[in-house]
């Protein structure tokens with residue numbers, strides 16, 4: 001096995017870096033030892049290096065599976081700039097014959113392909129005609145239906161890789177909760193011992209999540225207070241253009257739009273203007289940001305809720321890559337969730353479950369009175385301190401009520417009913433409302449039936465969300481709520497549960513459980 005003294009010169013020669021970052025070295029060592037690995041590393045942690053460096057050191061070609069051709073070409077160019085022998089094989093490439101010859105002759109360190117190649121028999125034949133050192137699977141969460149971006153083509157990778165059983169696999173992703181990780185390991189045939197997770201904390205980003213009230217004014221004020229380059233994510237193309245124009249007029253700052261509907265030249269021009277600028281604001285859809293290397297982004301704002309906690313983390317993570325203080329502000333309204341829940345009903349059953357879990361987690365994050373960073377990090381499987389001191393809730397406690405007693409009642413009801421019912425059923429039991437299901441199961445004869453005082457009723461949903469936010473109440477795959485985490489300590493009164501009070505005058509329609 002190589003020791004650092006042997007790895008560092010290779011790192012320096014190829015990339016010009018003097019040290020590894022975070023888990024990079026651990027991942028590289030596993031790969032060089034032929035051990036299949038799933039590396040979960042946040043955006044910007046340097047995932048590419050973990051396959052590119054081994055690719056230059058191992059005999060044969062590393063086959064890189066990458067889902068977006070544009071991203072692939074960026075990586076290809078940067079690999080080539082480091083003197084790595086790399087090529088891509090896609091329908092967009094005109095030099096395919098040449099690439100195939102180079103691969104056969106063993107003259108490539110990296111061969112980038114899109115996942116749809118995996119199921120093509122002539123691609124398998126091609127791979128047989130050369131020597132493969134490693135399979136690197138980028139955006140590996142795409143193989144899981146639990147991930148936020150399932151791509152059926154990824155499912156063809158396993159059979160392909162299985163026919164090259166001696167070749168190690170390196171799966172890479174920035175976004176995978178514990179559930180998705182386990183699924184990615186299983187789907188790609190990687191041993192659970194091969195999981196490596198990098199620290200997700202971005203201590204220089206200050207998180208704030210606010211109710212959207214007159215969204216435009218809030219964004220305008222943000223732009224007035226917050227210097228430096230920034231990104232505002234807006235939900236639709238129309239909103240992007242509208243905000244870009246009005247914010248520019250209202251603040252006098254340079255504000256440009258970016259979305260997939262703009263002409264390619266304008267998109268490219270706006271993007272390079274942003275990368276070069278020290279004070280520009282880009283209003284964009286989520287199409288913007290991937291593969292953009294701009295370390296000094298000082299703020300990221302969301303004009304509506306992102307798709308999931310993973311997306312939130314990834315999008316806010318574009319701020320402050322240089323390590324300097326930065327802010328991430330989200331402006332959300334209940335309507336965002338109502339719309340997202342309506343969309344659930346249009347999905348197939350298989351996707352719906354995962355999407356609903358994601359929405360629940362996201363709503364728990366936005367509603368929680370506790371540390372935002374702690375919630376994020378727990379979501380990614382870490383055990384952070386209770387308070388970070390650098391988020392809105394840590395810096396200024398929101399309007400809260402003591403939800404402890406209601407929490408005890410709710411947890412008892414979940415427990416007594418066998419931990420297999422959702423909030424709607426539990427609410428009825430606690431409020432003493434019977435229906436057929438309740439009578440049939442004998443839930444009207446439980447001691448928890450009707451124990452909720454009428455003035456406690458308004459706390460029930462915030463309490464349920466707060467319990468879910470801290471992981472004391474978790475939903476099983478059928479939506480049944482189960483006790484977990486520190487539920488026992490809450491039941492015994494050893495832990496208090498403050499909850500955020502519903503803002504005055506705001507419609508709380510989000511509670512409706514549309515599916």
Ligand code: ADP
Pocket residue numbers: 017018019020021024041042043044045046047048049293
């Ligand atoms: P990811 O794919 O995880 O988002 P990248 O592979 O694009 O991250 O790397 C992010 C940035 O960090 C790149 O500019 C890369 O050159 C830089 N980088 C990666 N590893 C190191 C290192 N060990 N030392 C210094 N810079 C690094």
Ligand code: ZN
Pocket residue numbers: 370371372373374387388389390391392393394
């Ligand atoms: Zn905090």
